[in-house]
Amino acid sequence: MAQTRTRRDNVPAETSSLVGRREELAEIAVLVGRSPLVTLTGGAGVGKTRLAVRTADRLRGSFADGVWVVELSAQQNGDLIGHDIAAALGLREQSARPQPEVLADFVADKRLLLVLDTCDHLTDACAALLRRMLPEAPHARVLATSRRPLGLPGERVLPIEPLAAPGDAGADAVRLFTERAHALVPGLTLDPAAVARVCRRLDGIPLAIELAARRLRTLSLQQIAERLDDRFELLVGGSPAPLRRHQTLRTAVGWSHELCTAQERLLWARLSVFAGPFDADAARAVCADERLPVLPLPGLVDRSVLTAEGSRYRMLDTVRDYGGEWLRRLGEEDALTRRHRDHYLAQARRAEAEWSGPHQLRWADWARRELPNLTAALDHDDGSDLVTALWFVWCCLGQARRGRHYLERALRRHTRPDPARAKALWVCAWAALGDGDTAEARARAAEAYETAIAAGDPAAAGRARQVAAAAALACGDLDGAGRLAAEAAELSGRAGPDHAGLAAAEVTLAMVSVVRGEPDRAVEVLARQAERCAGRGExxxxxxxxxxxxxxxxxxxxxxxxxxxxxxxxxxxxxxxxxxxxxxxxxxxxxxxxxxxxxxxxxxxxxxxxxxxxxxxxSRPGPPEPAAPRTPGKGPGAPxxxxxxxxxxxxxxxxxxxxxxxxxxxxxxxxxxxxxxxxxxxxxxxxxxxxxxxxxxxxxxxxxxxxxxxxxxxxxxxxxxxxxxxxxx
Structure with a gap:
C-alpha cells in the first residue's frame, strides 16, 4: 500500500496580495463544495492559477486529508500525469500496478482537494485519469485550470474574465496597478485616470498589468502608455505569481497559440483584422477561403482565444495583437485588411439603400454594434465610398464628430468635382452642423450645391440646400433659411416624391414657420411629412x-x-x-x-x-450649461x-x-x-x-x-x- 508524507498540503506561499476577485473566490468555494470537478477557464494571464492557489489556501481547513497542487505546464506526456499527481501526494512508485489504479485506490476514502494547474495541453489525458479516479472517491474534489473545459460529466466550468478597468480609481485593475507600482517605487504619485487608461489598453489582464507596473522602475507612466502599441516588447519581466512561469506576456499568449491546431492558428491570425465583436457571417466573409473552408470558431472559444457573447464573438486586444503579428508573418495582412474593408463597404451600401425604410431600426442597431469595425475599415480606406455610405451614422445617430474626421480626410484626397465629391461635401456639411460648426457647414454646403448642379445631381443639390437652410437658421438668417429650405424641397422632389431629402427639407420649412409665428402652417407641413414617413416606415x-x-x-x-x-x-x-x-x-x-x-x-x-x-x-468640448439666474417669475398658472x-x-x-x-x-x-x-x-x-x-x-x-x-x-x-x-x- 502506498504511503503519504506527514505534511498536509503543498500549497505554495503567495508573494503578493490578490487584488479583487472576492465574488469569484466565493463562487469557486461554493462550486468545489457541490461538484467533484470544477474547471477555471480563461485566456492567458487572467489569473486562473492565482485564483486556484488562493482557493486551495482558503479551503485548507475543509479537507481532512489536505489540499495538493499539481503544476502541469512543463509536462508534455499525458501518460505521466498520474506520476506527477502521485509525487505531489507523496505516494511511492508501484511499478506493478497502473498509476491510475493506484491513485483511484488511494483517494477512494480521502477528503482532499487536488488542484491540477495548466491542463490546457493535456485535457484529454487529464479527463481520462479523472474519469477513472473520481467515481471511486465521493469525498475528493478536483479544481483544474485550463484554457478549455475537460469535458467530464458533472464538471462545473467557471470562466474567469479580466479585471474591470473603468475610469474610476476604485476599479480592481487600477488598484492592482497602483499596489504593485507603490511596492516597487515607494512614494510614487500616479494619476488614477492615466492608470485606468493603461489598464483598459491592457484589457484588465492581471499578468499584463503586473508586468507594466514593473516597468515603472525605468519608465514613466506616460512612456508606458505610449509604448503599449508594441505591448509584447514592453511587457518583459518576471511574474510574481506563486507558480512562476509566463516570464513575458508574449509567452503567456504564445502558450495558447501552441495549443491550437493549424487551422485554429490561421483563423486566429485572420480574425485579428476585426477591431471589435463580430458574428459568424462576418468571420466567414472575411476569413474563409480554400485554405480555411470551415472556420473552427468553437475551437477558439474552447481554448479561450475567443469569448462567445450570444451570436457574436469577442477577442481581447492583447490576443488580437498576437494574432496580428502572425498575420504579418504569414504575409496576409494587406489581403485580409482589404477583405475586411470590402465586407463592411458592402454592408454599408446595403444599409444606406434601406435606411429610409422599414429596416431603419435594424440598421441603426447594426451601426452601433459594428462601429469599431467600421472605424477600422475607414482607417484602411483610401476612397470616399465607405464614409459617405455611412452618412446616416454621422448625421442621424449622434456620430457627427467621428464622421467629420473621416469625411474631411476623404475630401482632401478626392479633389475632382464629381458626384462622389458632391456627396462627401453635403455629408461633411451636415456632420459639421451636428458638431456645432455652422461656418464650416455653410461653406461645405455651398460647394456641395455647386458641384452637384454641375454634375446634374438634383438629389445631392437638395441635400446641400437642406444643410445650408439649417445652418442659416442656426445663424439667425430666417429669410435665407426659408428660401433655401424651399429650394431643397423642390430639388429633392425632383429626385422622387419619396426621396428622404424631401422629409428633411420639410422639417426645416416647418421650423421656419414656427419662428415666424405661423404654427398652423408648420403643423400643416409636418402632417404631410409624417404621412410620407409613415408610408415608407421611416x-x-x-x-x-x-x-x-x-x-x-x-x-x-x-x-x-x-x-x-x-x-x-x-x-x-x-x-x-x-x-x-x-x-x-x-x-x-x-x-x-x-x-x-x-x-x-x-x-x-x-x-x-x-x-x-x-x-x-x-469628453465633448463646448460651452458649459448655464445656471439660470434665480429671479422670481410669475407663480404657477394655467396652461x-x-x-x-x-x-x-x-x-x-x-x-x-x-x-x-x-x-x-x-x-x-x-x-x-x-x-x-x-x-x-x-x-x-x-x-x-x-x-x-x-x-x-x-x-x-x-x-x-x-x-x-x-x-x-x-x-x-x-x-x-x-x-x-x-x-x-
Missing part, C-alpha cells in the same frame, strides 16, 4: 418632425399635444441610439411641462436630460395660450422663445438658451429649493430608466391612470 425624419411639431403645439397653446410629440421624438431617438437627440427631446418635454404649469416635472426632466447628454458625450409668455415681463416674447427653441435643434448654444428658459420657468413655478432637489433626482437617474419611466407614464396617461413614477410621469 422613423428618424419623422422624429425630427415630431420635435418641431411639439414646438408648434406649444405656440398654439397646446402643452398636452406638445408633450405627446416630444415623447414620440424621444422614443425614436432612444431606439435609434441617438442619445444626443434623445436629450434634446427630453429638454422639450421639460419645456412642455413648464408651459403646462408643472415645474416639478420640468426640473426632473432637465436633470435627466443633462445626465443623458453627459453619458453620450463625456399658456397662444401669445402668452409664462415667464412674464422678464422673459422674451413668444417669437423669440420659439426661435431659441427651434435654434436648439441645430445649435448647441441655442439648446443651452432653450434649457435656460425652461429652468427659469420651472424655478418660478416651484421655487429654488424644490427645483434643485428634483433636478438632482433626475441627474442621478440612469438614462434608460428615465426613458422607460417616461414611456410607461405616457401609457398611463393614455389610459387615464395616474403614473407611479415620481416626477417623470
Amino acid at each position: 422613423l428618424w425624419a419623422r422624429a425630427q418632425g415630431d420635435h418641431v411639431r411639439s414646438l408648434a403645439e406649444l405656440d398654439r397653446g397646446e402643452p398636452g399635444a406638445a408633450e405627446a410629440h416630444a415623447r414620440a421624438a424621444l422614443e425614436v431617438k432612444w431606439r435609434l441610439g441617438d442619445a444626443v437627440g434623445g436629450a434634446l427631446a427630453m429638454d422639450q418635454l421639460a419645456a412642455a411641462a413648464a408651459a403646462g404649469g408643472d415645474g416639478r416635472r420640468a426640473a426632473c426632466l432637465l436633470g435627466a436630460a443633462r445626465r443623458m447628454r453627459a453619458a453620450a458625450e463625456p 399658456r395660450t397662444r401669445g402668452e409668455d409664462p415667464v412674464g415681463s422678464d422673459g422674451p416674447g413668444p417669437a423669440a422663445a420659439h426661435a431659441a427653441a427651434v435654434h436648439a435643434l441645430v445649435s448647441r448654444e441655442g439648446a443651452a438658451a432653450s434649457r435656460e428658459r425652461t429652468e427659469r420657468r420651472a424655478r418660478a413655478l416651484v421655487g429654488d429649493a424644490v427645483y434643485d432637489r428634483l433636478f438632482a433626482r433626475g441627474l442621478v437617474m440612469d438614462p434608460g430608466v428615465a426613458v422607460a419611466r417616461i414611456r410607461d407614464a405616457g401609457g398611463d396617461r393614455a389610459d387615464g391612470r395616474t403614473a407611479a413614477h415620481g416626477e417623470l410621469r
